[in-house]
């Protein structure tokens with residue numbers, strides 16, 4: 265059974281896939297009349313790079329014990345993960361339109377018992393890194409090579425449980441664990457923007473020197489532009505190079521924009537969640553159009 269990495273894809277291919285994934289997010293949330301938009305769109309490039317380039321996975325064998333693991337700890341962004349999983353072949357793209365229906369495999373927050381490719385249920389913020397550390401520790405104990413990736417939001421890391429694992433993971437030498445922080449500068453609500461804030465609300469971690477803090481806790485720290493595929497792939501490659509060598513877990517700080525890729529959702533907390541009007545959906549369709557074929561099937 266092969267665990268493939270589709271690493272022959274160019275950054276232009278990956279960017280094209282990400283545009284389609286963005287379209288699937290807004291199309292699906294509009295059709296289901298509920299869901300999150302801003303967080304999925306900030307994460308999508310980093311998710312596409314994981315599933316289409318970095319992780320050793322096989323969509324035909326989602327339970328393969330040797331697969332790399334991924335936990336979307338910011339589980340409200342499930343539709344971003346589902347869009348990428350569908351495009352990668354875990355289930356039909358058409359199934360996305362069942363999103364959040366009562367009898368769907370694609371619930372509003374990830375359910376590892378329902379959805380092929382989902383390695384951990386999530387949605388109650390703050391818990392995914394602990395589960396990921398457990399998986400990484402298990403890999404070490406079992407002598408397995410797989411890598412565990414966890415993605416958290418910048419609002420999410422206000423949760424104390426995240427920091428319990430940030431403290432514990434270096435003690436266990438979990439150099440097979442990589443944390444990706446989607447530093448999109450916004451959470452759900454919060455305070456009006458102050459001096460130095462990028463968007464229309466105060467940044468959850470704007471006052472924290474995250475590289476210094478995380479480095480101080482004993483993590484390898486890599487900062488990237490989370491919308492630049494060259495940067496993302498280089499960051500991921502460096503994180504994997506640490507496995508079995510550095511004795512330290514790695515954190516990738518992905519600098520992103522909430523709602524990235526669609527003009528009216530970009531950089532505003534108001535599109536944390538929401539349903540597009542027919543006019544807004546047409547705007548999104550025009551902005552995300554496939555430059556070669558016109559529109560996605």
Ligand SMILES: Cc1ncc(C[n+]2csc(CCOP(=O)(O)OP(=O)(O)O)c2C)c(N)n1
Nearest residue numbers: 303340387388389417418419420450451452
């Ligand atoms: C424990 C917990 N508290 C509150 C919520 C409600 N909630 C859902 S998303 C969200 C904001 C998350 O912000 P962030 O982590 O920055 O996510 P992103 O910007 O990527 O959407 C909140 C408070 C939750 N899901 N879980």
Ligand SMILES: [Mg+2]
Nearest residue numbers: 418419450451
């Ligand atoms: Mg955020």
